[in-house]
Each structure stands twice: as C-alpha cells, then as structure tokens.
Amino acid sequence: MADPLRLADPLALVTGAMAREVAAAQGVCGRPLIRRVLDRDTGTDTQVAIPCGSTRERACPSCAAKARRLRIQQCAEGWHRDTEPETPGDHDADDGDSDQVDEDDCAGGEAESRRARSTRRRSDAPDLPRVPVEDRTVGRTYVSPEGREYRPSMFLTLTLPSYGAVRAGAPVDPGTYDYRRAALDAVVFPRLVDRFWQNLRRVAGYRVQYFAAVEPQHRLAPHLHAAIRGTIPRQVIKQVVRATYVQVWWPSFETPVYVYRRPRWDGHDYCDPDTGQLLPTWQDALDQVDPDTPAHVARFGKQLDMAGIVAPSVDADRAIRYLTKYLTKSIADAYTPTDDDTPADPRYAAHIDRLHAELQYLPCGERCANWLRYGIQPMDAGPGLIAGRCGGKAHDWDHLGLGGRRVLVSRQWSGKTLAEHRADRATVVREALEAAGMLGPEIERMAATVLAKDGKPRFVWTDTRPDAATYIRLVLAAVAEQRRWRTEYQAAKEAAAAPVDNRSAAPP
Template structure:
C-alpha cells in the first residue's frame, strides 16, 4: 500500500474535522521513562488556515448565539462576567468599547472636556425611564397564545461611490477610498455608540450577539441578534442619529515622506534641525484651544438597514443563527461567495487601493503613522516608522477592521465563551458516563500531575515534525476522533436524548 502523503493526510483531516496544522509537543513520562508526541489543535478561526478548527469555532459561536437570543428569564452571571468596566454598557470579550489601541482612554476623557451638544444635522433622541431587565416583553395574540419576539438587525456603512457586480467600483478614481478607510478604522466605536443610544431610548438593557462582516464592496456591515422587540421606527431613528466624531490633530498633509524623524533616546526629532516634534498632548491642546476646530472625521451608518422580528423556536430563528455566523471563518479580504473566482484582477486592484490608503492613516493615538504628519504618537518609543504600525487594522487581511468579528453583550447568556465550551464538553462526558463508557481522559498528561518524588510526572517540550511524522500524527488523531465519535453515538442511543448544545437546563 502506498504511503499516505501530507497532502492526503490533510484532505482526510479536513473531511473528518481534525486539525490540519496541530501544534506538536513531546511529552516525557518520568515514571515509565517513555515519551510520546501529542498533537494540540491550533485553534485558528480562519478557514484558510485550518478548516477544522474554524468549523469548531463557528459551531461554538452558534451555540452562544442560540442560547441567549430568546431567553425568557434573566441570565445568571458567573464570576467571570460579573465584573463590568462601565455601568451603562457591560462589556464581554469581543464587545467594542474604550480601547487604548483604538481611541482615548478614560483618563484622556477626564482631562479633556468637550461640549456634549449633539450635532445640528442629527435629530434628538428620546429618553425613557431605564429598566434593569434584559429580556423582551411578552405579547398576547387574540387566540390567547403568548409569545416573546426578538429581532434580527443589519446595518452597514454609507456609499463611497457607485459599484458594479462583485462590489467593484465603476470609477475607482472617483471612489472615496479615504473615507472608506477611516470609517473602517472607527467602525467599532460607531457600533459601540449605537448600542449606548439604543439602550437609552429602548428603556431596557438591550442585549445582542453581533457579527462584523465585509460586504462585497469591502465596507463593513453588522448583523445582530437582538433580544426583545424594539419598534422599527425607533431603530431607524437611532441609526440615523448615531455618529462618532474623531477629535484628533489633522493628518491631511504628509510632512515626512522621503526622510523620517529620528529617535534621540527620549523623543522623535527632525532629521535635519534636531528640533523635537510636537507631542500628542501638545497637539491635542492646540486642537482644544482652536474655537474653529472641527473633527477630522465623522463616522455614520448608511441609509440601508434591515430589521425583522424573529420568534423562537422556529425555522427562521435557526436560519438566522446560521446566517449570523456564516462568514466568521473568512478574512475580510476573502471572496464573500464560495463560488467566486479565486483571482479577480479588478477585485484585487480594489483591495490594493483600500489597503494602500490604510497603510499610512493613523489608527489610534499610539499609531506610528503620526510621525508621517510631523507629530509624535502617544507614548512613543524607539523603532517606530510610518507605514509599519503593528496594529492589524493596517493588514491586507483585515482592511481597517482591527477589532473582533464577534461582539457579544455581557448579559447575553450569562456565560463567557469558555463557559459555553465547557458546557459542550460536559454534555459528552455525561452521555458517555450514562451509558457506562469511560470519557476520554483529557488530563491524562496534565503538567500538574505529580510523581512520588513530588515533581511533575509529565514534562512537556517543543518538537519539530517531518512530513512522515506529520502524516502519522494526523492519521492517529483521525482514528482517535472516530473512536470517540462512535462511543458518543452509541452512548446517545443507549442513554436516550441528549442536548447537544448545553449541559445546563435552559428556559423553554
């Protein structure tokens, strides 16, 4: 029989949902003086990197979305989610908010006072008495049936120019790439402001599970599962009235292009005169002192928005959960459709134009690109150079969307993503134990297992793998997964029905 090549092993691993690029570790058992190689899943969320791990990550997000969407009781918060950074907008991992990489921190806002009067070109928003509830209201139908609807909401950024099929600009020279890039860089703050405004107008702590995805034209749009029903007229009003003003120093004119500022050990100075560049605080003070100063950018949502009611359990709710998580495994620059050509010169040119614009735009107060405009970034250090900011928002893969792709409010399900992952593992163990099958010993090589001498029994070290060893490890992982899957299916058949989504009882 011919040997299994790495390519064959990878294709088989993808088919069996086994990690195709595992992290290899060598584990030495000090008690038996033996060693073995252990393959640890890479955990990537990108299909282009590892389809199997990306699939598992998407399934976990689907569970998280479904579990919190149509709750009828307030979720109980565990200790990991009970700590909030802000009383009006409790943040969980992945939710946008005050981030020193993307904007001002709380100390900056405390020192710098600016008028909170709303812009003249936006409408005022209503204020209602706030409520601490997070679940939606109950409605009664004429037949006496009670139901608690929720919502599916889609919002996007405005137009930057006419586009044709595939989202390609009809006239790239007239397409506003600069505005598109700036909107992408500040999209997370715009989304955060929307939820703040909506909660103040809706009168309860609106909870959501949202995903950020690129349209074909590469502009970001947001899909959100919103718990509870909110009048569509109010939603449209909040969308129109939501904006983010960026009060930064001007970056319209490049000062250093062919020559770059020099780090003298304490600050950046002009390479010719040796004069220190203005600091970030000095530049902001100048903006504050100018009575005619205007924000360098104002981000708003576009006019297109879609909102519809969803009632669970229903086929519509299940389809909406799948749609919400459909593109989470793709990078921003990846083709939206699986049927799209892998190489489209017009699309690649569109991506290149947007990426070129993003390369030198500042993404945050700490961005190295401020040196290009004759200004020292906040908290400068040696080695900074314009066009080489390490923030992922400048990467071609992200195209300005440097934040997380999944945004989840803290009181969505009362659990962190790790908690949902533990639930899924507990489901498997309970099913196996009910059927009298020993669950896989996940701690069989635990680093905290001690020998008789009180020292760790298992010693973990890094190891490299060759193509032959790679194929063998992948095949062993596939065989192990198939064995576990067979045991689990037999346990489910012997032990009755099993809730595949969670190990905890959920409200009906």
C-alpha cells in the same frame, strides 16, 4: 514559524499535503502545535498534538468550523431565553464587552477623553430622549387571541454610508470613490457600534442584550448583524441610528510631511533627519486641535434591516447561520473565489488592493507609527517605529481597517463564558457515552493540574520541534482518535433509550 510539513524533500511535501487533506476531511486540525509531555511518575515521554485553534478557514478549516459551531451555540442559547442569566465574573478575551464603557466621543483613548472637547450634540444629529430603564434583560411576553404565549426577539443589520457607486462589489469609477473616508470609517466602526448600543439602552427601557458579528459587505465596507433579545419599536431603532455618531479627536493628518524621508530617533524623541528639530509630541499636537472641529465624523448609512424573530422556528435557525456565515473568513477573503480554477474579478481585486493601500499610511490609533508620516510623534513613542509598518491589525490585508473583534457579545447574553459553552459541548458527548456504558474521553488526561505524590505537577509540558515524519504521524493519530470517538458517539446515541441533546456536532 516554519511549517514542519514543508521540507525540501518532495516526498515529505506530498505526504504532508495528504495528511492535511485527511485531517480536513475528518474535521481534525491539520496544523497542530506539538508539545512534549513528561510523566514524572512513570518517566515516560509523550508528544501531543494540540489543535491550533484558528478561526480562519484559510489557515485551518477544521478549527475554524469548530469555532463557528461554538458561536452558533452561544448565539442560540442567549437569544430567546426567558429567565435572567447570571452575569459571569470574567469573560474570555473574545467575549469582551466594550459597549459598557461610556466615553466621550473619541477614537483615541484616555489621553483624548480627558481633554476638553465640545460636549454639545452635533446640530445635524437628533436628540435622544432618556426613559426609565427596567432592571431586566429578557424580552416581554405576548399573548395571542388564542391564548398562546410567545416572546419575540429581533434580527438587526446596520451598514455604513455610500462612498461611491459600485457594481458587483467594485466601484464604478475608482477615481471618484472615497477610499479615504471608507478606510477611516472602517477603523472607527467598532467604536461607532459601541456608541449605538449605549444610545439604544438609554431609550429602549431595558438592559438590551445582543450577539453581534461584524462582517464585510461585498463592497468591503463593514456592517453589523445583531441578534437582539426582546423587541424594540422600529421607529425607536431608526431614531437611534440617525442620532448615533462618533467624532475622532485627532491631530490633522491631511498632508504627509515625510514621504521620501524618515524621521530619526535621537535616543529620546523623533526628530527631522536633516535639521535635527524635534517633532511635536502627541500631547503637543493635541494642544493644537480645534476643540470644536473633529478630524473625522463617522455615522451609519441609511440602509437598515430589522426583523422580528420567534423561536424555535426555521427563521431563527436561518438567521443564526446567516449571522455567523463569514466568521471563518477574513474581510478580504469573504467574497473572493475559493476555487483555484475560478479566476478573481480583476476590478474587485484592484478594489481590495486600493483600499489596503489607503489603510497602509492612515493612523489606526494614537500609538500608530503612521503619525510619523505626518510629522507627529505617536503617544508613548519609542525606537524602531516606521510609518507604513504599524503592527496594528487594521492595516493588514486580511482585516482592511477592522482591527477589533469580529464577534461582540454583551455580558448578560447567555450567562456563560465562551469556555463554559465549549465545556457544555464536551459534556454532551461524554454523558452520551457514559449513558451507553462506554468510556468517554478522559477530562484530565495529562492535565497540568494533576499532581504527583510529591505535590508537584505530575505532567510537565514543554515545546518541541519534531521532524516531518513525526509530525505527520501525530496528525494521523489524531485523525484515528477522532474517528474512534465519532463512531463510539454515534453508537451511544443509537443505544440510548432516551433522546440525546445533539447540539454538539462532533466530539470535543
């Protein structure tokens, strides 16, 4: 979608840039979605600016900062709780809990997990004992000699292995750096993390709950920061890390078959562009896979950090902010300069480009178009697939192999969905205003659930494409409204007789 603020008129460009700067300074979305709202009772037409909701600072600093504050609140509420949370019935899309699915070692999907594969543990991976699991998610309470009770939890960091010597994030010798292995490990890293939580729960003795963030190391390999509720012996965690691996049961993709030619779609299947011979289907290719030899094996590296944390404390606050530090940045942007006056390190920029180039043609899953490059039809293949142009996020420059979620939250972490945490933040502001005798933001303003006298929705929302002047006016109106809410909220806190919970850093 073209940016409504970037028009041919230079004055419109300058005004649009100024509006964005003002919006960013006031914590307001600078690139909102504009919707037209018709009030069927009064016949009035209104244009409304809806925040874009981006979680990336480069796209929208205000929305990204708001999303990070929400994650900080979610992490803090669940980390050291001393009561069992109620399991929510449904989670937001961001709160999926893939670790609950206990599949065979694979990185493909249902088709592979149904096939007969070797179920023996690898000889180079230690066995893990199974222990009785208590029906609890909270940590144990300890009592000091002075009689003080405390319930510690843990902060854990897991990394991937080395692919070659690095200096300042870039390979010392790019020629010997194992980019292929680094790229494949990044692609299957989410599944490796899932397997770690499955293994940990089998030996920890209780239903381990966690809030974790997947972030890039300076060398661009993904690693995991995790807040774990309760404590687990360090030796047990080290044992689980050593025993955790993921085997990728894919057809061989060592040697490209089609580099300068492109397989042709004949209306039903892909075939050789010259001979017309059909390419093996995904199922046919899997039939040729050695059931004892996976295409790739992913493991964690030797670097492992663990720390016990007691809350409330400065260490707990610092750990939460460190855990969410890079959530507003893409994988490639995490360590690149944000100041236009600071030149990027050419060695580091080349490292990013080389890793991205490796990921461009590697498969990201069983439906990846890149399988055509290796002479294999992807699962459920259809017309229009071109090797090197797969739509999966793992191939993007911004993600560099990580096509999954950046935030992983177990089901019983806080007992709330992300939407419920968002509502809590808005309630804090509204209650403070009402306690001071002020009118809080209307909850159901123009809501689609509000009905007219005929029982049908009173407000009808439709898309609209305003001109640049209208767009700027709506952005500045949102800035003015935010300033008014912030002023009223500050006055309400000062007027309140009792202390007000100030977890919400800004009005909703």
